[in-house]
Amino acid sequence: MSSTRRPEPDPAAGVAVVGGGMLGLVVALRLAQAGRAVTVLEAGSRIGGLAAPWELDGAHGPVTWDRFYHVTLASDGELRALLAEVGLEGLVRWRTTRTGYWDGHRLVSASTPAELMRLPGLSPWARARLGATLLAGMRIRDPAALERIPVRRWLERWSGPTAFARFWRPLLEAKLGSSWPDANAAFIWATIRRLTAARRAGLRREELGYVPGGYATVLRALEDRLRRLGVDVRTGSAVTRVATTPDGVRVHHAAGAPVGAGAVVVTTTPGRAAALVDGLSPDERRAWTAIRYQGVVCASLLLRRPLSPYYLTYLVGETPVTAVVEMTALVDPAELGGYHLVYLPRYASADEEVFTAGDAELIDRFLGGLRRIHPALTPADVVTARIARAAEVFPIPVLGASERIPPVVTSVPGVYLATSAQIRHGTLNVNETVIAAQRAAAEILAAERDPGRSVAGLGRLGSRR
Ligand SMILES: Cc1cc2nc3c(=O)[nH]c(=O)nc-3n(C[C@H](O)[C@H](O)[C@H](O)COP(=O)(O)OP(=O)(O)OC[C@H]3O[C@@H](n4cnc5c(N)ncnc54)[C@H](O)[C@@H]3O)c2cc1C
Incomplete structure (x- = not known):
């Protein structure tokens, strides 16, 4: 990357934001609040990206809910502050939920530490080591060193080979597919931290x-x-x-004349951004396209009856889906036309077969898997089923992932990158997305205020948490 001085972008010329997902919308909000004229360009027919809603056919009309499941944690401070800002925080409904665990044969509750210590399929010694792993994960504050340790090595050290093979490996495979051996130990740390956030915050x-x-x-x-x-x-x-262009950027899009602006913020994945932006350095283009993402294929089911008391059921047996997410264990069914909403996600990379299989085939396959866990479920219980696909959801947390985080300030004057790949040591969720968006917006405003700084210098800033 060169260290040439950047030409001064013209704040009065406005900013174009590419992507109207939560990241793009929050970047747009913060830049507009700082006095910039902002245009958001979203490819989809509605804003929201992965957080967008869609419609499911109920017997008495469409039921609208998120295309992919979303919950908020009490510890999601930045998201809650944003909700307060737009007048919604006071409306959030909080519920104590339970978690299930299916070991391939039995469905049990894994909602409390005591229940975790009674999980089937593990010896008392393996369970004790599992508990020690969770405690070890909760105690680590700075995961930087974990990023250089393969997840398997760290988990086997703490949990032992049996608990790794029976508990952790199926969970890793479920979330990361065939990429799981590439994952770093900070990924499991981040997952444990998010799962135990409420307890660490002192919430009962x-x-x-x-x-x-x-x-x-x-x-x-x-x-x-x-x-x-x-x-x-x-x-x-x-x-x-x-x-x-000599006075800024020109953003070409599918719906008419190009948008001219002083600056552009691309909020897609780095790979997609690399395909859009002219003039990136070869190193930058290579680094952006090398960031691999995991995708998801997810069925939404409207059911006439509940399945279980669990919001989330972890699955470790042979199953076509990664987990069962029973939204109406949290959300009042009255909000969903009296139906029960269940999501069946299957995490996979975009080149896996599940991405090319047809909807009917997938619904059949996923429902077959669900019936193994809930044999009493009948076809008459299923009012509707719909498949959603997202090829790029979160970056594979490879060894040394934070060293590969692309900076917000790029080598192309007036072009900024704000992306989920800049989330450091975290699992993908809207709280982290809001944090990434706000950090990027602050960095863009700082770069505009001080345009004489070198690209290399700003690049370092871009990767600081
Ligand atoms: C299965 C699943 C479960 C989840 N569960 C939770 C949860 O429980 N809690 C939680 O907090 N979060 C959850 N999340 C994460 C949450 O949805 C994301 O953190 C957030 O939506 C990411 O926003 P984003 O803007 O970074 O990405 P995206 O939502 O992907 O937004 C990118 C946007 O850019 C647009 N775009 C792409 N290319 C172009 C282009 N060339 N021109 C214009 N626009 C373009 C896309 O259409 C999209 O709208 C979940 C996500 C998934 C998939």
Whole structure:
């Protein structure tokens, strides 16, 4: 990357934000609040990206809820502050939920430390070591060193080979597929931290929250706030190319004349961004395209009856899905036309067979897997089933992942990258997305205020947490 001085971007010329997911919308909010004229260009027909809602056919009309499941934790401080800002925090409904565990034969509760210590399929010694692993994970504050340790080595050291093979490995495979051996130990640390956040915060019970109406409500409030700040939010506007001009950038998109701006913030995955932005250095392009993402294929089911008391059921047996997420163990079924909403996610990379299989085949396969866990479920219980696919959800947490984080400030003047790949030592969730967006916005404003700083210097800033 060169260390040339950047030409001064013109703040008055406005900023284009590519991508209207939560990251792009929060970047747009913070830049608009700082006085910038912002245009958001979203490819989809509605804003929200992975957090967007969709419709499921109920017998008496469509039921609207998130395409992918979302919960909020009490410890999601930045997200809750954002919800407060758009007038929604007071509406969040908090519920104590339970967690299930299916070992391939039995479904049991794994909701408390005592229940975890009674998990089937593990000897008392293996369970004790599992408990020691969770405690070790909770105690580590700085996971930097864990990023250089393969997840298997760290887990086998703490849990032993049996608990690793019976408990951890199936869970890793479920979330990371065939990429699990590449994962670093900080990934499991981040997962343990998120699972135990409520207890560490001194909360007596593990409560999960949701905004009535789901993310459709959040997105409506956010869009309303953006429009009142004068932000131009455009859907159906897939960006095809970002080019620089002598006075700024030109953003070409599918829905009309290119948008000219002083600067552009691309909020897609780095790989997609690399395909859009002209003039990246070869090193930058190589680094951006090398960041591999894990995807998900997820069925939403509307059922006439509940399946279990568990919001989340971990599955470690042979099963076509990664987990069972029973949304209505948290959300009042009255919000969903009286139905029970269940998600069946299967995490996979975009080149795996599950991404090319047809919807009917997948529904059949996923329901077959669900019936092994809940044999009493009949076809008549299933009102509707719909498949969602997202090829890029979170970056594979490879060894030394934070050293590969692309900076917000790129080598192309006026072009910034704000992406989920900049989330450091975290699991993907909206709280981390809000943090990444706000950090990126602050960095962009700082770069505008001090345009004489070298690209290399700003690059270092870009990777600081
Ligand atoms: C299965 C699943 C479960 C989840 N569970 C939770 C949970 O329980 N709690 C939680 O907090 N979070 C959860 N999340 C994570 C949450 O959804 C994400 O953190 C968040 O939505 C990511 O936002 P983003 O803007 O970074 O990415 P995205 O939502 O992917 O947004 C990127 C946007 O860019 C657009 N785009 C791409 N290319 C272009 C282009 N060329 N031109 C214009 N626009 C373009 C896309 O259409 C998209 O709208 C979950 C996600 C998934 C998939």
